Amino acid sequence: MWLVVGLGNPGRTYEDNRHNSGFLVVRELARRWGVALDRPHLGARTGKGSVAGQPAVLALPQSFMNASGQPVASLKGWYRIAEDRLLIVHDDLDLAFGTVRVRHGGGHGGHNGLRDIQTHLGTAFARVRVGISRPPAGWDPADWVLSNFTTEERARLDDVVGRAANAVETVLEEGVTAAMNRCNTRSRRAGGSGSSHPPEGEPARPSSAESPPAAEPDDASPPTLWRKP
Numbered sequence: 001m002w003l004v005v006g007l008g009n010p011g012r013t014y015e016d017n018r019h020n021s022g023f024l025v026v027r028e029l030a031r032r033w034g035v036a037l038d039r040p041h042l043g044a045r046t047g048k049g050s051v052a053g054q055p056a057v058l059a060l061p062q063s064f065m066n067a068s069g070q071p072v073a074s075l076k077g078w079y080r081i082a083e084d085r086l087l088i089v090h091d092d093l094d095l096a097f098g099t100v101r102v103r104h105g106g107g108h109g110g111h112n113g114l115r116d117i118q119t120h121l122g123t124a125f126a127r128v129r130v131g132i133s134r135p136p137a138g139w140d141p142a143d144w145v146l147s148n149f150t151t152e153e154r155a156r157l158d159d160v161v162g163r164a165a166n167a168v169e170t171v172l173e174e175g176v177t178a179a180m181n182r183c184n185t186r187s188r189r190a191g192g193s194g195s196s197h198p199p200e201g202e203p204a205r206p207s208s209a210e211s212p213p214a215a216e217p218d219d220a221s222p223p224t225l226w227r228k229p
Helices: 018-033 069-078 112-121 141-145 151-174 176-190
Strands: 002-006 039-041 044-051 054-061 086-092 100-104 126-131
Touching (some): 002 151, 018 044, 018 054, 018 141, 044 069, 044 151, 086 151, 100 176, 151 176
Parallel strands (some): 002 086
Antiparallel strands (some): 100 126
């Protein structure tokens, strides 16, 4: 069984923030696969079902971003999730808006949700990173991640969320390495644009004709330290 966790902050105040990209992706997966995220459990809203043909628990921690670790650790223990069956979906300042990348392990890069999860569980889990870009000059990163998407970004957001959900499905179906080879190559070639969002009820799959790239390298950018809820 997989545990797929979308990171974000609960409540209407934050629902349209860049920082809630993980929530958006997990909600899209729930919609595609008919999983009801209606069970409050161990500090998260959860739903259990089949995702991409794999048994999975979808979860949205309700503890606010900085305290994501305890709900994730509790759910992992409760459902006896193997270390290689935990997948975290989160926003990433170090990727341009529209970019979706898959990786395994790595540092938190200043992301306090990841930081707290790593404090509880270490770094040996898979991640789907959803780019939100760095803030413009003069913006504090803490304010940027808690700001809403622009009108122009919202016009592309369904596509971005759809491609991130596709990436999660590829991880579940084929494993992290295959997902990195397929999704990271597609992301680079597309430059973060172009629609791969599937028709209703039919998740799209990346083409198997693409040649696999090298494994996703560590981030070249230095850690970005910011504070947020």
